[in-house]
Amino acid sequence: MSWFGRILGKLTNPKSKYVTPGLEEKLKPSAPLTDSDEQKMRRRESEIRLRGEGIPLNSDLPDVPAASDVSLRSSREVADRALALTLVGMKAHGMDHEVMLEIVRERAAENCFTADEHAFIMTPAPAPADLERFASSFEAAWALIWALRLVREPLSTPRDVCNFDRLIEIVRDTPDLSIYDLRRPCRILDKLDLFLRYDWAVKQAARNGIKPPSHLNPAVAMERYHALSWLTCQIDYENWEDDALAA
Template identity: 30%
Template structure:
């Protein structure tokens, strides 16, 4: 089991290789023994509504959205904010952008249950077509049967790296610096948000997850 200090050191080494600024004073993150991960069913139940909302943001026809909701019996899976978005017509542009970015959350969640094998550095956006094909062409039961949660240590490795990368992104934004080319700010934010939900950070539910750095 890797200690939080070793995890911090490993993340800083990777960030240095990517030429990303490092804040040595950022604290260590939680130890593995103290983490209570979301269950596999909780993760699948988050992937499904996020995928439906993202499909609407990507301009799927209204009748298709209704078909997805019926297929997954998804009415009880949406958060209040997602319900509001799904009931909005026409879509407000900033909300369309916001829910398009949720594809990055889905990508991270698919990785967390081994429905995608690799998670690249957050330098570019994910494969939206692959997300929709993987999720919306499968039944909920198929998703549950095909998935298996990654070890908590692997998830914490990514969380620690993303937490420190997010600090660098925010510093660039606050100081009007150029964001390191090895980081895409939106991807870093969505991954940090999703990882904090995955590890039950401060026991916050999806609409209220914080990403402090």
């Protein structure tokens, strides 16, 4: 049995039990919207939700792209990024170095990491600052796993961290994380718009030296927004570390 299997369980199912097709909501027929109307409606729905949660709004934040104008990463790219982020999170949370190297080889993940992530993965005993820096990678991975339609639940208000064990199980039990197409662009953009506003709220609180509103978890909000921004080509792969958690 492989190192991965010994530590995390035997990989026996070629199609993950977590892969659940047909997760998209049923489409309701409606008159087509202009790009501008779509963006206004998306902003309005996000702001209604945030007001209900007691989260401050910034009317000067830009609109996210319309569905007809957005470019999404391929499902293969998203799957590779989700795998890399999960492995980085596992390393940051104490995975043995030699076991991690075996997992990387087993999943052919050598080329999935950014330069900083690769250096972290290859370091036998990372510095505490690096462990802390990469500890929230699970949150970005969870957002991408959601986009890949490998979980049923929506991306909820970013108060609590994701279920780390479940994330690892999904990655372990799904050899091909790109087995299904990405969620519809409009659904991804809904979350991008929402997390843009969560991200602003927690960063604004930090600038003002106060606690995040409505018990938001800054790392969860920022990592998930960062992942969605990358997914929708708002930031480049090469700038993943530069843009992550930037104020």
